[in-house]
Amino acid sequence: METKKVGFLGLGNMGFPMASNLMKAGYTVYGVDVNKENEKRFAEIGGMVGFTSATLASEVNIIFTSLPTPKVVEDVYLGIEGLVENGKPPLTLIDLSTISPELNKKVAKAALEKGIQYLGAPVSGSVAGAEAATLSVMVGGDKKTYGFALPYLETIGKNIFHVGEDHGLGTIVKLINNLMAGIHTQAVAEALSIADAAGLDHEIVYRIVNVSTGQSGIFTRNYKNFIAQDEYYEGAFTTALLLKDLKLANHVSNSFEGKLPLGEELVNYLESNIEEYADKDISSAYLMLTEEKVKL
Numbered sequence: 403m404e405t406k407k408v409g410f411l412g413l414g415n416m417g418f419p420m421a422s423n424l425m426k427a428g429y430t431v432y433g434v435d436v437n438k439e440n441e442k443r444f445a446e447i448g449g450m451v452g453f454t455s456a457t458l459a460s461e462v463n464i465i466f467t468s469l470p471t472p473k474v475v476e477d478v479y480l481g482i483e484g485l486v487e488n489g490k491p492p493l494t495l496i497d498l499s500t501i502s503p504e505l506n507k508k509v510a511k512a513a514l515e516k517g518i519q520y521l522g523a524p525v526s527g528s529v530a531g532a533e534a535a536t537l538s539v540m541v542g543g544d545k546k547t548y549g550f551a552l553p554y555l556e557t558i559g560k561n562i563f564h565v566g567e568d569h570g571l572g573t574i575v576k577l578i579n580n581l582m583a584g585i586h587t588q589a590v591a592e593a594l595s596i597a598d599a600a601g602l603d604h605e606i607v608y609r610i611v612n613v614s615t616g617q618s619g620i621f622t623r624n625y626k627n628f629i630a631q632d633e634y635y636e637g638a639f640t641t642a643l644l645l646k647d648l649k650l651a652n653h654v655s656n657s658f659e660g661k662l663p664l665g666e667e668l669v670n671y672l673e674s675n676i677e678e679y680a681d682k683d684i685s686s687a688y689l690m691l692t693e694e695k696v697k698l
Contacts, residue, residue, distance in 0.1 A: 415638070500646075510543065539559040590687070598692060648668060
């Protein structure tokens with residue numbers, strides 16, 4: 403059953419533009435956020451506000467969540483005032499956050515026991531990608547539920563993938579992606595630090611590497627959008643969020659009795675140096691490295 407009423411819980415940097423794109427597609431969107439300024443801003447563009455996670459579940463038949471940490475996700479879904487406790491069929495819940503695959507499965511189990519459908523569907527892409535609806539979405543869960551959710555997902559993303567019936571598989575792919583993004587980010591920082599030491603112009607280095615085998619989307623993103631602009635806040639995917647995802651990637655690898663030598667070392671390095679850069683974009687890894695040299 404398709405519905406034109408959609409709930410969206412989490413109107414932050416990524417959630418707000420995703421919820422806005424659902425409205426642009428013709429849906430009536432009920433927005434909820436702990437930050438009431440975000441709700442006010444959402445109401446100004448036509449969103450419905452004034453609800454909670456407990457009351458939202460009785461207003462709509464499909465709810466998206468875009469939340470910052472696994473703990474927040476667990477509270478929103480499984481708490482006394484949560485979506486599962488207060489929801490009933492027919493309700494479909496879709497989490498767009500990056501959490502652990504175990505938490506995806508835990509939420510799915512609790513939801514399905516009440517006849518509520520659930521998909522773990524983390525997204526990849528920048529704030530600009532959320533605004534332009536060009537995100538990648540990696541979905542784990544029941545294929546029939548995925549089919550029902552697909553028209554909605556297509557309003558927020560360009561590349562939608564059903565990874566498998568396991569509710570945590572989409573999250574694992576997302577963590578693989580962010581592990582690689584984190585390692586590439588550190589590679590960009592270290593490469594440009596060599597350029598600085600040699601007196602090379604960043605733009606020359608970028609233009610050459612961009613047509614050579616060291617090219618990466620992260621180099622283009624971090625250099626063009628942030629480092630070259632000397633701006634590390636606008637449209638940020640923060641270093642704190644990257645560190646969270648790197649820890650989760652290491653956790654997943656360990657659960658399969660694997661080992662991530664670079665991933666583990668990067669977690670240790672960031673934990674030791676993140677204090678001044680936690681709320682800056684991941685591209686500030688360049689500052690973290692070069693400013694550290696200045697201090698020395």
